[in-house]
Amino acid sequence: MPRIKLTIAYQGTHYVGWQVQPNGVSIQARLMDAVEALLGERVPVEAAGRTDAGVHATGQVVCLSTSRELPLKAYWRGLNGLLPEDIAVVRAEQVPEAFDPRRWSLGKRYRYQVSNRPSRSPLLRATHWEVFAPLDVEALRQGATHLLGRHDFSSFRAADCQAAHAVREVRRVEVVGQRGGDVSITVEGTAFLKHMVRNLVGTLMEVGKGRRPPGWVAEVLAARERKRAGPTAPAHGLLLEEVLYGEGPPPRSPGGMADDDTE
CATH class of the missing domain: 3.30.70.580 (Pseudouridine synthase I, catalytic domain, N-terminal subdomain)
Known part of the structure; x- marks a missing residue:
């Protein structure tokens, strides 16, 4: 078949x-x-x-x-x-007949899009989070470095997340753009918790706005408490860019399990 x-x-x-x-x-x-x-x-x-x-x-x-x-x-x-x-x-x-789009996945890549223009943009309102406060893009990049690697991401999971554990591996966090223009945050990992990317972005925005220093992101991660992190970024700025595959089903380990939570 x-x-x-x-x-x-x-x-x-x-x-x-x-x-x-x-x-x-x-x-x-x-x-x-x-x-x-x-x-x-x-x-x-x-x-x-x-x-x-x-x-x-x-x-x-x-x-x-x-x-x-x-x-x-x-x-x-x-x-x-x-x-x-x-x-x-x-x-x-x-x-192959055995192909499973979820279990055969090696990971996913998401891109979150922010419009940092000083006024609203009607053409971007459905695909970008409009953040009018000027963003410090270099501070965003510094804060993002603390998210790389395998960690317990409990601080960035939704309250109703059904995943058995919060250990995940983030392989890439890349911030591109400039103050007053468009800023994108690309996040790639083996698997994600419910609202994890949106919570990461909401936390990084606190740094970009100057409300918190870049090192605060590491403190939030270590706390393993959702209330310590920033707000959940709006859904409409998030884009599932690619699902990654190899030649067959990958071996699984903690942090590399295929998940079925919504993003």
């Missing part, structure tokens, strides 16, 4: 998130409707991870299995003809 891997992009503004929910329209529901129209059958669609309401993606990975034999371009062009304009398939591949 063919196993199809789809890389999809979406603007999450008008959705309740990736996962099907009773309180509104989800990206998963829209994709499943399009797949059903294409294949003539309702099939499950599995994702590498869930994204919250308002969160966007350029590299979400989903998988489906079907008895239908179709050329790969049918999943690309065909589905794009059936999907709404704010969801698109950007790549389709056939993968």
